Amino acid sequence: MTDEISVKRAKTVTPKIRRRRNNLIAYSFIAPNFIGFAVFTLVPIVMAVVLSFMKWNGSGVQPPRFVGLDNYAHLFRDRRFVEAFFNTIIYTAVTVPVTMIFALLLAVILNQKIFARNFFRTITFFPYVASLVAVAAVWNALFSPEKGPVNEMLRALGIANPPGWAVDPNWAMVTLIMFSVWKNMGYYMVMYLAGLQGISPDLYEAASLDGANSFQKFRYVTIPQLEATNFLVLVMLTIQCFKVYDIVLMITNAGPGTKTLVLVFHIYNVAFKQWDLGYAGAISMVLFLMVMIVTVLQFRGEKKTA
């Protein structure tokens, strides 16, 4: 309170010159980060929008050509784009709830007082920070249709034709999703753990006094209290799934054929293999729009729960 008054007084007494000087000092703090940020992030973002209305192959010799909405019209005729779009949606629609459920259950289990609790939390979280290339290499070896231990085990159990996993058109997406969930659930488990630890034990006590069993406590105390965390996890996961690329490249290479082609994969191919930069820009705008919609929904939702 006193600070506000003293600052206000200082401001009215301070001449204009000092205010300008204060502004300059503040800008000097921001400058290093902001200049880098503006040049390497803001400018490309603006360019991305502009580029989507152009046709260009990226060469310094041949300039970009304005083509209006041609690129966007092409989206509908591009079979690969449509496939990539729906594959991304399917991938997201399955991965998000499955990951959330596993993450939540693990958080609940690992929030109890159990032996070596920290050990279990650590090993669940580790795949998230582990190098994707290394982990995918192991996964691919384990799930190799001919030689991998997983199928050998299945054959030993009497299953004559075990799935072809990453090379099987019917199982490729499943393999991708399994790997995603395994790798990422630890991260979201930690978020749920934080949320769980914020729930007051009094609520559980009150529920016990009312005669609630474990399931009822979970349903009527835990879940409602986790609304904010749940929402955040949902949004983060969804955006992460929209942006997927590395995992697809390592596990299925968008295959077999285009069975697991996703949006960013298509952007990469169109931009860096076909050098059709304008069109790549248009696809990028679709991705951007998808993420924006989810983000806006998040802000709205947060305002509701706040």
Added chain:
Amino acid sequence: MRKRKIRFGRILLYLVLILLALTMLLPFAWMISASLKLNKDVFTFPIEWIPKKPRWQNYLDIWTVIPLGRFILNTAKLTIIVTLLQLLTSSFAAYAFAKLDFKGKDALFLGYIGTIAVPWQAYMVPQFIMMRNVFHLNDTHLAIICLQAFSAFGVFLMKQFYSGVPDELCEAARIDGMSEYQIWWDIMLPLSRPALSTLTIFTFVATWNDFLGPLIYLTTTEKKTIQIGLRMFISQYSTEYGLIMAASVVVLIPVLAVFLSLQKYFVQGIATSGLKG
């Protein structure tokens, strides 16, 4: 009756835990086991968990088959530079947003936050074109550094922390005649060690594991980072399973070391970002 229910619940709990441990650890155990075998022995079934004659030679071969040492050096160099730059510029800028008053502060900060939501994949193409055509920085480490070092997320994280530091501290320092720069260096920086640790870890892991960035920019083999290098190795020597596993183990060690020693900050970082203080 209740006691039996509790015991049953406990047994179920421990079964689930065992299942969890197996699911999370078996792949890594298999990886280590395979890294010590000859290629032909890697896929023998039933699985020979501990090889009778561990082939330590694999761990020597990987350094010569591909320039693994160079890749690790490149990645380490990039990670350290990016992390340092991020820490410095983010905390520097965050101080202004948190503790100073200036024209356009709110609009600027909103702009920063807004871009966090924009997926990099949506503007990676024009960014590359700019880097290549304008700055001629394609196939350089400097390109990767420029991309990663100036993050909005870092500024956001540090600003959240600095906002929690009482204003009185800065006011007292100003009355003592300290310049804003001195305040930042002598007071704010040392205080923000937890936030800096969290930012360090996240930046370290993100840069070390970065794949798509180096994939797009680094074309000369000598300049490649460990993720790209390992991937190149796997596609070139796809049947050298023993070597691939050994290389993968080596790639995992630095992150494992950082993770185990700084676990606390990881968890804190995720938890606080979730609570949106």
